[in-house]
Amino acid sequence: MAGGASAASAAVGGGRAAAGAGAAAAAGAGAGAAAGAAAGVSAAAASPGALPSPHPLSLYHVFGRIGEGTYGVVYVATTLSSASGGSASSAAGHPPQKRAELLAGARGADNGAGGSLCALPHVADEDGAAEVGHPRTGASSAGTQRKLALKLLKPTKEFDGVSPTAVREMALLRELNHPHVLRLEAVHVHVEEHVLCMVFNYAEYDLYELIRHHRERLAKSPISLHTVKSLLWQVLQGVEYLHSQWVIHRDLKPSNILVTSEIALGGGGMVKIADFGLARIFQAPLRPLHDNGVVVTIWYRAPELLLGARHYTPALDVWAVGCIFAELTALRPLFQGHEVRRSGAPFQKDQLMRICELLGAPTEEIWPTLGHLPHWAANDENVVAAASEASNSALAEARKRRRLNASTPTPGEPPPLLADAAAMGRGSSAHYLLSKMLTFDPSARLTAQGALNDTYFSLEPIPGRNALRPPEGTGAAVSYPPRRVHTEDRGMPQSSEPAQQQQRGNK
Amino acid sequence: MSSATLHVIRYLATQRLQTAAVLLKLSQTAACTAQAILHRFCETQEIGENDVSAVARACLYLGAKIEEDARPLREIITVFDRIDKRRKGEPLELLDYSSDEYAALRHQTVELEREVLCELGFHLHCEREHPHKLAMSYLRVLELPQLMQAAWSCANDSLRTPCCVRYPANVVACGCIAFAARHAAVSLPDDPPWWHLFCDPETEESSLHGVLMELARLHAWQAQRGAA
Numbered sequence: 001m002a003g004g005a006s007a008a009s010a011a012v013g014g015g016r017a018a019a020g021a022g023a024a025a026a027a028g029a030g031a032g033a034a035a036g037a038a039a040g041v042s043a044a045a046a047s048p049g050a051l052p053s054p055h056p057l058s059l060y061h062v063f064g065r066i067g068e069g070t071y072g073v074v075y076v077a078t079t080l081s082s083a084s085g086g087s088a089s090s091a092a093g094h095p096p097q098k099r100a101e102l103l104a105g106a107r108g109a110d111n112g113a114g115g116s117l118c119a120l121p122h123v124a125d126e127d128g129a130a131e132v133g134h135p136r137t138g139a140s141s142a143g144t145q146r147k148l149a150l151k152l153l154k155p156t157k158e159f160d161g162v163s164p165t166a167v168r169e170m171a172l173l174r175e176l177n178h179p180h181v182l183r184l185e186a187v188h189v190h191v192e193e194h195v196l197c198m199v200f201n202y203a204e205y206d207l208y209e210l211i212r213h214h215r216e217r218l219a220k221s222p223i224s225l226h227t228v229k230s231l232l233w234q235v236l237q238g239v240e241y242l243h244s245q246w247v248i249h250r251d252l253k254p255s256n257i258l259v260t261s262e263i264a265l266g267g268g269g270m271v272k273i274a275d276f277g278l279a280r281i282f283q284a285p286l287r288p289l290h291d292n293g294v295v296v297t298i299w300y301r302a303p304e305l306l307l308g309a310r311h312y313t314p315a316l317d318v319w320a321v322g323c324i325f326a327e328l329t330a331l332r333p334l335f336q337g338h339e340v341r342r343s344g345a346p347f348q349k350d351q352l353m354r355i356c357e358l359l360g361a362p363t364e365e366i367w368p369t370l371g372h373l374p375h376w377a378a379n380d381e382n383v384v385a386a387a388s389e390a391s392n393s394a395l396a397e398a399r400k401r402r403r404l405n406a407s408t409p410t411p412g413e414p415p416p417l418l419a420d421a422a423a424m425g426r427g428s429s430a431h432y433l434l435s436k437m438l439t440f441d442p443s444a445r446l447t448a449q450g451a452l453n454d455t456y457f458s459l460e461p462i463p464g465r466n467a468l469r470p471p472e473g474t475g476a477a478v479s480y481p482p483r484r485v486h487t488e489d490r491g492m493p494q495s496s497e498p499a500q501q502q503q504r505g506n507k
Numbered sequence: 508m509s510s511a512t513l514h515v516i517r518y519l520a521t522q523r524l525q526t527a528a529v530l531l532k533l534s535q536t537a538a539c540t541a542q543a544i545l546h547r548f549c550e551t552q553e554i555g556e557n558d559v560s561a562v563a564r565a566c567l568y569l570g571a572k573i574e575e576d577a578r579p580l581r582e583i584i585t586v587f588d589r590i591d592k593r594r595k596g597e598p599l600e601l602l603d604y605s606s607d608e609y610a611a612l613r614h615q616t617v618e619l620e621r622e623v624l625c626e627l628g629f630h631l632h633c634e635r636e637h638p639h640k641l642a643m644s645y646l647r648v649l650e651l652p653q654l655m656q657a658a659w660s661c662a663n664d665s666l667r668t669p670c671c672v673r674y675p676a677n678v679v680a681c682g683c684i685a686f687a688a689r690h691a692a693v694s695l696p697d698d699p700p701w702w703h704l705f706c707d708p709e710t711e712e713s714s715l716h717g718v719l720m721e722l723a724r725l726h727a728w729q730a731q732r733g734a735a
Contacts, residue, residue: 160579160580160617161568161569161580161616161617161620161621162569162572162620162621162624164572164575164577167569167572167573167624167631168573168575170624170629170631171573171629171630171631171632172632174628174629174630174631174632175630175632187629189621189624189625196621
């Protein structure tokens, strides 16, 4: 088995013993493949709508590219008719051993036919001629294809095997199962080509595009209160689930919060949290978490991280959700700091100053462990004085513009400038909830569970399961543009822009 | 292949893996996770004696990544190469990184890693619970701190046996304590039996015996190898 072994195939079992047993049963599919592995990997075999063979993408009808980043490229696709078994593979023009074997139908046998893509009935044949409904959608939906998102990971430069990020993301997603967490449907591994492909359910929208649509196309008309509340409610449900499973996402931002469209299985207007490339388990961490390098896109980064905290807690996800909440109401990022781009993990002072402008400067009184945070303790770039300076000048500025009636913010009240920046009524339940999610001290910050219990959610409008459809009789739903699909330049080399901009630009 | 041979294959593979982990200064957690992965892989794949190093190498490479203690593939290959050379009594020359031999080893490891991932169906977090910390907390409950070192070593040993894929971690932890106590001639509370606190008395007694058998078998094998 050493050397030229080809793709093995594994059905997914449940626990540790079952994983082994399942694999044994399914191993037959890949068993004959070893002999031909070395020869002719690059043999061209044209397949309609797919990248050069033999490739995981050739198992799907690929429409085009919807995003890319440093990690790889995301395509939108539907399943081909030939997704099962060796004969189908041959029919598609590839000898079985050259095809990526289907490795992991994501959720195990208890899911019935839907559990593994192997078992999917034909959705569309090679030419896209025949269309058969998906078993879960029933006969009535014949003609609606089940869309999938294929995340194709770039082969690592140094030919260094599966990247630790991919290992982490897949391992976590295999364990997670929640309506508001994007579901991993399957993983394809192509042994000879070193291609790794994760298959997700497709979600048409994401919060970045939703917000942008309102800001740029709808003349900054606000997102409806019902939609904001439902989206926030669902995001918090997902985050609460992750935290209950001892997972911190660490990279929550609008472009990572997907929303399904009306025709999606399982219902439209549903939040799906995506991109677990930076997520990790925080149960009994033996190594300090900061060893992975600093994470979280800077605008959504919690103050304890900005100040160099070494241990990550679930509270940083709540901070990020708070920032997203304000962005949903104000249609622009709450704290738009300028990122210092330098190697290592530079102190992002500007980002912290933006926070202090709206929330006031942190003190040891409201944040007892403040003095232990490296950048604060060392007073890097004179941060202590700069924080009060930023806070005071922001207040003075507001007073000059007569936006602030009270001379100083009242203790116990949420910061007034925060309400203005987030376009919320001062003293409204939204304002209170936001300020509790944006508490400086991570141990005093609201938890996801606490946020879900907030009165904000028990006031009208009550959050709904479909965030995009307003309740009966309260106006029409906004129709959002579908995700842009790039079809022409699929073969183009990827640009070398910084990852953060790329992600935002393409999501 | 006979069950005895299969056992020996596992012993050899985990031993090489453990040696490499020490040479690479990897955390013991990474070594344990890698060993557990190896045992899971062995449950489905028959491994010949010639593949032992290759499989151990791929499992260690993957285990280190899972436990966020990743090492460059080059380091892992170099260390395993050195172990193999030492074992065969060959001169300990460094691998030439531009050689075909190195390229082949690299290719083999990357392919095997993928194969392992596939075999495990990407379920990688289920072996995170190693018996070590359970054994330590049980000993604290039993107020037998003098057994901690020996039980810890037994817990490491248990990862050399298929215990981690056959029995739950609490039973393995109890087996380690019992084995350590036997060797140190320390008597454990008998009435009611101490392990009733940590295991199900109805269903887990035979598993506990199984763990003890596995540990004894490993020690017998090592003693025999030491003598030979």
